[in-house]
Amino acid sequence: MSFIDSVLLGLSLVGNVEAFASLFIGIVIGVIGGAIPGLSATMAVALTLPFTFAMSPINGILLLLGVYKGGIFGGCIPAILIKTPGTPASSATILDGYPMAERGESGRALGMALWASCTADLVSNLSLILFAGWLASFALKFGPPEFFTLILFSLTIIAGVSGNSLLRGALSAILGLLLATVGLDLVYGTNRFTFGDPNLMGGLNFIAVLIGLFAVPEIIAMAAHPTAHLGKARSLGKTWVSFDDYRRSLKTILRGSMIGVFLGSIPGIGAAPAAFLSYSEARRTSKNRANFGKGEIEGVAASEAGNNGVAGATLIPLLALGVPGDVITAIIIGAFMIHGLQPGPMMFVLNVDLIYGLLIGLVVSSVFLLIVGTVAIRGFKYVADIPRRILMPAVLVLCVFGVFAVNNNIFDVAVMFAMGWLGYLMMRAEIPAAPFLIAFILGPLLEDNFRQSMLMSGSDLSILARGPITWFFWAATVLAIVAIVRSTMRPDTQAG
Amino acid sequence: MKLKSFMAGLACMLSAGAALAEYPERPINMVIPYGAGGATDISARTIAEPLGKAVGSALVMSNITGAGGVTGSVAVQNARADGYTMLFARVGSHSVNPAMKATLPYTLDDFRFVTVYEINPVACAVRPGGGIESMDDLVAKVAEGGVTYSSSGVGSLLHLAGAMVLSEFGVENPLEDATHIPLQGGGAAATAVLNGTATFICTNSSALASFVANGQLKPLMVTTAEPVPGFDAPTANDLGKPGLNALVGWTGIAGPAGLPDEVAAKWGTWMAEAAGDETFVQQMTARGSVIDVMSPEDANAFIQNQYEKFRALVDELGMRIEG
Numbered sequence: 089m090s091f092i093d094s095v096l097l098g099l100s101l102v103g104n105v106e107a108f109a110s111l112f113i114g115i116v117i118g119v120i121g122g123a124i125p126g127l128s129a130t131m132a133v134a135l136t137l138p139f140t141f142a143m144s145p146i147n148g149i150l151l152l153l154g155v156y157k158g159g160i161f162g163g164c165i166p167a168i169l170i171k172t173p174g175t176p177a178s179s180a181t182i183l184d185g186y187p188m189a190e191r192g193e194s195g196r197a198l199g200m201a202l203w204a205s206c207t208a209d210l211v212s213n214l215s216l217i218l219f220a221g222w223l224a225s226f227a228l229k230f231g232p233p234e235f236f237t238l239i240l241f242s243l244t245i246i247a248g249v250s251g252n253s254l255l256r257g258a259l260s261a262i263l264g265l266l267l268a269t270v271g272l273d274l275v276y277g278t279n280r281f282t283f284g285d286p287n288l289m290g291g292l293n294f295i296a297v298l299i300g301l302f303a304v305p306e307i308i309a310m311a312a313h314p315t316a317h318l319g320k321a322r323s324l325g326k327t328w329v330s331f332d333d334y335r336r337s338l339k340t341i342l343r344g345s346m347i348g349v350f351l352g353s354i355p356g357i358g359a360a361p362a363a364f365l366s367y368s369e370a371r372r373t374s375k376n377r378a379n380f381g382k383g384e385i386e387g388v389a390a391s392e393a394g395n396n397g398v399a400g401a402t403l404i405p406l407l408a409l410g411v412p413g414d415v416i417t418a419i420i421i422g423a424f425m426i427h428g429l430q431p432g433p434m435m436f437v438l439n440v441d442l443i444y445g446l447l448i449g450l451v452v453s454s455v456f457l458l459i460v461g462t463v464a465i466r467g468f469k470y471v472a473d474i475p476r477r478i479l480m481p482a483v484l485v486l487c488v489f490g491v492f493a494v495n496n497n498i499f500d501v502a503v504m505f506a507m508g509w510l511g512y513l514m515m516r517a518e519i520p521a522a523p524f525l526i527a528f529i530l531g532p533l534l535e536d537n538f539r540q541s542m543l544m545s546g547s548d549l550s551i552l553a554r555g556p557i558t559w560f561f562w563a564a565t566v567l568a569i570v571a572i573v574r575s576t577m578r579p580d581t582q583a584g
Numbered sequence: 585m586k587l588k589s590f591m592a593g594l595a596c597m598l599s600a601g602a603a604l605a606e607y608p609e610r611p612i613n614m615v616i617p618y619g620a621g622g623a624t625d626i627s628a629r630t631i632a633e634p635l636g637k638a639v640g641s642a643l644v645m646s647n648i649t650g651a652g653g654v655t656g657s658v659a660v661q662n663a664r665a666d667g668y669t670m671l672f673a674r675v676g677s678h679s680v681n682p683a684m685k686a687t688l689p690y691t692l693d694d695f696r697f698v699t700v701y702e703i704n705p706v707a708c709a710v711r712p713g714g715g716i717e718s719m720d721d722l723v724a725k726v727a728e729g730g731v732t733y734s735s736s737g738v739g740s741l742l743h744l745a746g747a748m749v750l751s752e753f754g755v756e757n758p759l760e761d762a763t764h765i766p767l768q769g770g771g772a773a774a775t776a777v778l779n780g781t782a783t784f785i786c787t788n789s790s791a792l793a794s795f796v797a798n799g800q801l802k803p804l805m806v807t808t809a810e811p812v813p814g815f816d817a818p819t820a821n822d823l824g825k826p827g828l829n830a831l832v833g834w835t836g837i838a839g840p841a842g843l844p845d846e847v848a849a850k851w852g853t854w855m856a857e858a859a860g861d862e863t864f865v866q867q868m869t870a871r872g873s874v875i876d877v878m879s880p881e882d883a884n885a886f887i888q889n890q891y892e893k894f895r896a897l898v899d900e901l902g903m904r905i906e907g
Contacts, residue, residue, distance in 0.1 A: 130620065131620065133620075134620030134625070134647075135620075137620075137626075137629070138629050138633075141630075141867065228775075228778060228779045229779065230779070231776075231779055231780070231781040232781060271651070272651055272652070272737075272738070273738075274737070274738070274766050274768075275738070275766060276738065276905065277684070277685065277737070277738025277739050277766075277905045278687075278905060278906075279687060286651070286654055286655060286658040286689045287650075287655065287658075289650065289651035289654050289655065290649065290650020290651040290654070290655045291650070291651075293650075355771070355772070355775055356768065356772060409775075409778065409800070410794045410795060410798060410800070411771060411774070411775045411778065412771045415619065415620075418622070418769075418771055419620060421771075422626050425790070425793075425794070425870070425871050426626070426867055426870065426871065427870075428870045430793060430794030430797045430798065431794060432794050432795065432797070432798035432800060433798050433799075433800070434797060434798040434799070435798075495647065495648055495649055495650070495655075496615075496646040496647070496648050497648055497655070497659070536767075536768065540765055540766075540767065540781070543732070543763050543764075543765045544732060544763075544765065544781060546763075
């Protein structure tokens with residue numbers, strides 16, 4: 089069967105109103121779900137899943153993919169407007185998105201986030217169509233030793249988000265690593281720092297930590313100084329992202345998309361590290377690096393390109409190998425199975441119409457995302473006009489609700505407030521929160537993969553340099569550290 | 585005085601109301617102790633629809649996740665035993681974990697099971713082309729050394745299954761002779777065998793079905809007495825190891841220990857009705873599950889039996905986790 093035949097078969101499956109309507113509705117649900125702090129893209133997909141049982145397979149899966157893509161974008165709306173990431177993947181967007189909103193440029197930031205997201209989405213989908221087989225076999229080469237070196241390299245991005253003081257950044261990262269050790273030991277299954285409380289056995293809930301660290305300190309600061317913000321312009325204003333902004337950030341967006349595609353195709357990394365890595369690379373190479381963290385539009389573009397670049401690429405291991413890349417694709421695999429479909433190499437033979445139908449749907453989804461996103465930004469822009477004395481208590485309610493809803497557990501709300509006070513103290517001491525978060529995400533992965541490698545090799549360290557992939561990341565790590573040391577040593581440039 | 589008597593009257597009415605009114609008079613909270621999209625979650629949400637019809641009252645499904653099902657189980661353990669907070673219990677949270685973990689905040693005695701409705705056969709598989717074609721090859725390879733098996737974490741069914749299968753096939757010290765590699769979740773555990781990180785995996789057949797169908801993994805055996813569709817592999821009984829029949833996954837529903845008899849009896853009738861639903865059966869069997877609705881008594885006996893088997897093995901091999 090020729091390529092054209094396959095495409096036509098796919099078109100016959102999705103070339104109807106229902107298929108596109110499912111995709112469109114999915115994106116709408118996703119954007120709204122992603123925009124509600126605590127609901128997150130994962131939860132939105134999980135809640136949509138039961139509705140797909142009664143639908144035809146292609147429509148059901150398109151609906152879920154729409155929710156997924158919409159959710160990853162939707163997370164940037166509260167991240168920019170109220171400093172609360174709607175989904176973990178959008179936490180890097182806060183770094184520059186929120187300062188822009190404070191300056192009265194939230195329209196510009198949201199617009200750039202949308203354009204960057206759609207561009208990255210398109211790149212990601214095209215990579216899925218063109219390089220799925222190649223990327224999948226590459227991803228399968230990633231065992232624990234390769235993961236270990238990749239994550240070790242990713243930890244160097246801490247330097248990129250530390251602001252002006254590397255020491256404060258490192259302190260923040262150490263705090264994050266420390267709190268990430270709470271829970272059950274991976275290899276022995278023993279309790280670590282749980283103090284006999286079953287609530288701590290699962291570790292600190294990630295969403296609770298995330299919201300506590302970013303949103304709650306703002307609220308505490310507002311309560312401490314209710315009038316500090318007066319006189320600052322804070323509205324959507326008339327600013328909208330210009331084509332010139334987009335053109336200047338295009339290189340960053342494309343690089344971010346590539347990083348997203350690469351990390352997305354490897355199972356087990358997820359969108360948040362991709363966003364941070366893209367952000368840190370953008371900062372490292374940008375002419376405006378001094379402005380990063382203070383409201384640089386390129387930072388928003390980098391972060392959103394990084395996380396949306398993941399969204400299409402996570403389907404590579406799913407379709408080509410039947411392996412879920414993250415929690416969301418694990419749920420989507422469930423939808424395949426409910427309909428008696430088994431993702432994997434055979435699907436390209438048995439269900440080629442479905443595969444091509446999905447690919448066509450995915451390409452269309454980037455366009456739908458642009459439409460839905462534009463409407464959503466216009467709808468949500470009124471948030472920026474709400475006076476802070478009304479907005480902040482509302483945000484607090486939303487945070488409490490969101491964190492509770494993640495796990496239906498009041499303990500998580502307590503964790504959020506505890507982290508909120510920690511975040512407030514860190515804010516007062518000018519300790520950046522982003523390194524904390526990166527360490528909190530990557531620390532456990534680093535530890536787990538190190539210990540899995542040791543189990544594989546019988547505690548022989550040489551397994552950590554067992555092949556070209558590990559050598560590559562070791563070299564990259566060394567180069568990154570050298571670059572960090574050099575830029576710190578030179579006082580005339582902005583230290584990183 | 586007036587207030588006091590009013591309060592007394594109110595309390596009286598409430599307690600009388602609770603005793604007289606037909607259970608359930610308000611929505612029932614159903615706790616799913618595992619994450620959205622996992623095997624337990626999908627199973628629970630699939631039965632929720634016919635079950636809601638049978639109950640005639642809304643079922644409020646909530647995922648309370650963490651620590652391999654412990655967090656959600658504790659939430660139900662500590663709830664009032666009035667039948668309004670029930671748990672979707674799973675093999676990991678309610679027979680492997682209690683058997684393996686000394687510091688678990690609950691035991692089987694803290695729960696009363698009203699049903700087990702789904703059985704998941706367990707299959708063992710390896711990567712094809714690695715020279716392992718049968719269980720005998722695997723056991724021979726273990727003797728050579730360097731064999732590893734992947735699991736979704738310490739205290740998971742997969743962890744116990746790997747050790748139990750090797751032990752049944754005569755490997756004297758499976759903990760020393762084969763290395764257990766815990767990974768982050770069932771998907772990662774299967775991937776580990778695909779990319780050669782681990783030699784073999786024993787897990788629910790549904791988790792392996794697509795890999796087996798695609799020829800990415802080769803099944804060596806299934807633990808049930810009956811063959812599993814799609815798995816071209818001998819059963820435990822074919823291999824003369826009927827002792828492995830106890831090694832199956834399951835999903836059931838439990839309440840706190842003091843659950844009244846009437847409530848348990850009601851659940852028995854509801855489940856019988858709900859599990860007869862055609863769409864439910866069709867959706868579950870498509871995922872590789874066997875629908876087998878047990879009465880409250882049978883469910884308790886089934887779980888107790890599996891727990892004791894697991895516990896004996898754990899003690900024999902010294903797998904108990906004391907920390």
